[in-house]
Amino acid sequence: MKKTVFVGAFAATALVSGLAHAQSTLEQVQSRGELICGSNTGQAGFGAPDANGVWQGFDVGFCRALAAAVLGDSNAVSFVPLTSQTRFSALNSGEVDVLARNTTWTFVRDVDLSMTFVGTNYYDGQGFMVTRDLGVSSALELDGATVCIETGTTTELNLADYFRVNGMSYEPVPVDTAAEAQQQYLAGACDVYTTDVSALASSRASFAEPGDHVILPEVVSKEPLGPVVRHGDDQWADIVQWTLFALIAAEELGVTSANVEELKAGSNNPEINRLLGTEGGLGSMFGLDDDWAARAIAAVGNYGELFASTIGDQTPIGLARGLNAQWTQGGLLYAPPFR
Amino acid sequence: MASTPDPRTASSAHAKRTFHPSMLLYDQRYRSITIQIFALFVLMLSAAWLIDNVINNLRLAGRTFSFGFLSQSAGYDINQRPIEYTSQSSHGRAALVGFINTIILAILGCVLATIVGVLAGVLRLSKNWIVSRLVTVYVEIFRNIPTLIWILIFGAVMAESMPAPSSFRGDDPASSMLFDAIAITNRGIYVPSIMFTTELGALPLGPVAPSLNWILVLGVIIAGIFANAALIRHATRVQNATGVRPKTWWKSILILFLPVIVIFIALGAHLEYPELRGFNFAGGTHLRNSFLAMWLGLGFYTGAFIAEIVRGGILAISKGQSEAAFALGLQPGKTMRLVILPQALRVIIPPLISQYLNLTKNTSLGLAVGYMDLRSTLGGITINQTGRELEGMLLLMGVYLAISLTISGLMNVYNSRVKLKER
Ligand SMILES: N[C@@H](CCC(=O)N[C@@H](CS)C(=O)NCC(=O)O)C(=O)O
Numbered sequence: 065m066k067k068t069v070f071v072g073a074f075a076a077t078a079l080v081s082g083l084a085h086a087q088s089t090l091e092q093v094q095s096r097g098e099l100i101c102g103s104n105t106g107q108a109g110f111g112a113p114d115a116n117g118v119w120q121g122f123d124v125g126f127c128r129a130l131a132a133a134v135l136g137d138s139n140a141v142s143f144v145p146l147t148s149q150t151r152f153s154a155l156n157s158g159e160v161d162v163l164a165r166n167t168t169w170t171f172v173r174d175v176d177l178s179m180t181f182v183g184t185n186y187y188d189g190q191g192f193m194v195t196r197d198l199g200v201s202s203a204l205e206l207d208g209a210t211v212c213i214e215t216g217t218t219t220e221l222n223l224a225d226y227f228r229v230n231g232m233s234y235e236p237v238p239v240d241t242a243a244e245a246q247q248q249y250l251a252g253a254c255d256v257y258t259t260d261v262s263a264l265a266s267s268r269a270s271f272a273e274p275g276d277h278v279i280l281p282e283v284v285s286k287e288p289l290g291p292v293v294r295h296g297d298d299q300w301a302d303i304v305q306w307t308l309f310a311l312i313a314a315e316e317l318g319v320t321s322a323n324v325e326e327l328k329a330g331s332n333n334p335e336i337n338r339l340l341g342t343e344g345g346l347g348s349m350f351g352l353d354d355d356w357a358a359r360a361i362a363a364v365g366n367y368g369e370l371f372a373s374t375i376g377d378q379t380p381i382g383l384a385r386g387l388n389a390q391w392t393q394g395g396l397l398y399a400p401p402f403r
Numbered sequence: 404m405a406s407t408p409d410p411r412t413a414s415s416a417h418a419k420r421t422f423h424p425s426m427l428l429y430d431q432r433y434r435s436i437t438i439q440i441f442a443l444f445v446l447m448l449s450a451a452w453l454i455d456n457v458i459n460n461l462r463l464a465g466r467t468f469s470f471g472f473l474s475q476s477a478g479y480d481i482n483q484r485p486i487e488y489t490s491q492s493s494h495g496r497a498a499l500v501g502f503i504n505t506i507i508l509a510i511l512g513c514v515l516a517t518i519v520g521v522l523a524g525v526l527r528l529s530k531n532w533i534v535s536r537l538v539t540v541y542v543e544i545f546r547n548i549p550t551l552i553w554i555l556i557f558g559a560v561m562a563e564s565m566p567a568p569s570s571f572r573g574d575d576p577a578s579s580m581l582f583d584a585i586a587i588t589n590r591g592i593y594v595p596s597i598m599f600t601t602e603l604g605a606l607p608l609g610p611v612a613p614s615l616n617w618i619l620v621l622g623v624i625i626a627g628i629f630a631n632a633a634l635i636r637h638a639t640r641v642q643n644a645t646g647v648r649p650k651t652w653w654k655s656i657l658i659l660f661l662p663v664i665v666i667f668i669a670l671g672a673h674l675e676y677p678e679l680r681g682f683n684f685a686g687g688t689h690l691r692n693s694f695l696a697m698w699l700g701l702g703f704y705t706g707a708f709i710a711e712i713v714r715g716g717i718l719a720i721s722k723g724q725s726e727a728a729f730a731l732g733l734q735p736g737k738t739m740r741l742v743i744l745p746q747a748l749r750v751i752i753p754p755l756i757s758q759y760l761n762l763t764k765n766t767s768l769g770l771a772v773g774y775m776d777l778r779s780t781l782g783g784i785t786i787n788q789t790g791r792e793l794e795g796m797l798l799l800m801g802v803y804l805a806i807s808l809t810i811s812g813l814m815n816v817y818n819s820r821v822k823l824k825e826r
Pocket of ligand 1: 103105132167217218259264
């Protein structure tokens with residue numbers, strides 16, 4: 065009888081450890097029927113639930129495109145709001161399949177934290193926002209100011225460097241989320257709010273009086289923001305990466321959510337045909353069907369459409385394309401060839 | 404199983420000599436041991452499995468286990484720095500700053516909670532209806548709302564309802580300083596600080612290096628307290644021998660205060676007042692919002708529990724004790740101080756220890772308002788910037804465990820001194 069108990073215990077242990085040895089991320093997502101995407105806790109234009117509780121935004125749109133590519137349904141995503149502090153553990157522990165949350169690609173994160181950055185969906189830099197009545201016109205006038213920063217970000221490291229290098233002092237007020245930072249800043253508990261310029265613009269757009277706040281001209285760092293996956297699952301990293309490239313290439317090739325159905329029937333541009341799966345059989349090379357990219361584009365539009373509808377100059381956020389224009393337009397967006 | 408003898412016969416008279424393995428399970432004498440060994444075995448197996456899993460997962464993720472990050476430069480700034488620290492200092496030093504901040508908050512929090520709690524506990528028993536009702540309201544409100552909420556409330560009140568430093572500016576400012584010395588702003592409270600003209604230097608105590616001036620002052624204060632205790636013991640001895648208690652109050656005051664005053668004068672102590680400079684007040688001591696929110700939140704929350712403990716302790720002393728004291732002609736104040744409280748302390752101290760421990764552990768909520776304690780530096784930013792979750796968390800656990808064990812050790816020593824001596 066004791067023997068049976070032992071065998072049972074061993075079996076249980078073996079079973080649990082067996083389960084721990086993971087399926088591939090793609091298999092997990094497919095068998096779950098849902099993509100789990102790590103998002104902002106709320107940054108208008110990038111990732112935030114709208115009045116109906118539906119997540120909207122630029123980063124959110126990327127996750128929807130990915131869900132459309134992998135699962136055929138852009139609504140088969142659940143969004144997990146993550147703070148700057150919790151995002152990497154959430155990804156590492158498998159709580160989310162992908163992180164699309166204005167996360168900067170850095171050496172330490174890529175190499176030492178063992179993340180895989182698949183690319184850049186927004187080229188950004190760190191800036192400073194102050195109230196207009198403070199009368200400050202340059203970041204170099206900020207000596208002695210109280211500065212709100214989110215902890216666990218590149219922001220706090222850049223800030224320390226910038227002030228030290230320029231021989232200035234400051235009083236950091238560390239906060240946990242963008243919402244908290246905005247609240248402290250609006251209450252006047254800090255003079256300056258610093259983070260990625262895109263997030264500053266998005267915060268400012270959500271203020272009651274956006275005109276009362278200025279973003280100072282200095283951009284003090286490079287912040288290439290992009291989707292991140294766990295280290296070690298190359299197939300999944302490829303899928304996420306090429307979904308991003310598909311959106312970028314679609315804009316370059318003139319494929320939009322409006323004409324994608326029509327172009328899918330076949331066109332005389334072989335690159336478009338390979339992108340949309342009428343030629344080349346690319347999708348099956350990483351375990352999807354050949355329509356994957358067409359579905360992603362149909363769901364959220366190409367990169368330019370997604371940008372314009374969430375953060376572009378026609379939206380309250382009002383960001384110009386700047387560095388995020390296609391390489392053919394003097395920007396940095398450049399997708400490798402689909403072949 | 405079929406061939407095993409019936410366990411009931413096995414436990415008969417000659418069972419001592421004929422041992423059979425099945426008795427391990429069916430014989431009451433051995434069963435509990437068997438179960439314990441089995442449980443231990445399962446425990447060790449699961450521990451081994453966990454550790455093995457960690458090692459495997461770390462290897463799969465291409466990570467190593469090392470504390471080397473502690474000596475790398477931290478790169479981030481900390482606002483409340485009781486010791487020298489810059490963003491160029493190491494993660495280890497950042498952790499030390501956090502640790503000291505944790506200790507500062509824990510000590511000041513326990514002091515506040517004890518004062519508030521003892522006052523409230525005694526006042527709740529007051530015969531004055533309004534006083535006792537008011538205290539009841541305080542106790543119930545604070546006990547029944549989570550401590551984190553209180554911390555956030557205090558933080559929000561400070562940030563939202565106090566004037567900004569800029570409103571102190573100008574010829575006819577909207578706000579002015581209290582007594583020309585204290586500035587209450589939405590970034591915290593600025594109070595004057597004590598500075599010395601003569602600096603004796605710092606004690607070369609490794610990484611901490613406390614100022615010799617303050618060590619001297621502290622030493623004189625402690626010596627004064629001991630001398631005063633000796634004086635009082637002497638007075639009691641005289642009283643026991645002669646029946647007359649010699650007057651001690653002026654000697655006490657002299658012993659306690661004169662040497663400190665002399666030291667302060669000798670070192671040229673003076674007050675440095677906060678003054679508006681640029682964006683903020685400079686000079687003086689800055690009690691930040693994060694600190695105030697934590698201190699008041701933890702102090703008043705824990706104080707409510709201590710009030711109940713104190714009240715319970717006092718009520719636990721039978722009415723006969725105070726009646727006997729009154730019959731001897733003791734006044735109510737003396738009855739409380741000499742008869743009731745010493746006995747009540749025996750009931751109060753053990754639960755008080757756990758309140759102190761709770762408060763100390765609750766300091767780790769500092770992250771919520773950006774108080775830079777150990778959890779926020781080592782367990783927050785450092786872990787986040789270096790990705791050393793496992794190492795950081797293990798360190799964090801070890802430190803909190805050590806702090807808690809130290810507190811309960813010290814309090815247990817005190818408890819054994821006041822508890823009923825059974826002779
Ligand atoms: N790009 C920086 C900063 C990213 C970041 O967390 N930015 C904050 C600043 S606003 C944010 O987006 N917070 C949104 C939130 O808290 O939900 C990084 O990767 O460290």
